[in-house]
């Protein structure tokens with residue numbers, strides 16, 4: 001099973017979506033717009049994930 005992780009890039013404001021395994025709580029994704037990599041974590045609300053850190 002997979003679920004959608006949606007997160008807002010804090011660097012450029014773009015909305016990103018990634019399919020992750022349903023048991024995942026934390027992952028990395030690269031912004032489609034500015035290509036910066038971020039660590040994202042599942043939040044209390046479904047779908048919308050929180051950005052924990054920006055990587056280069």
Ligand SMILES: [Zn+2]
Pocket residue numbers: 009010011012013014031032033034035036
């Ligand atoms: Zn971005």
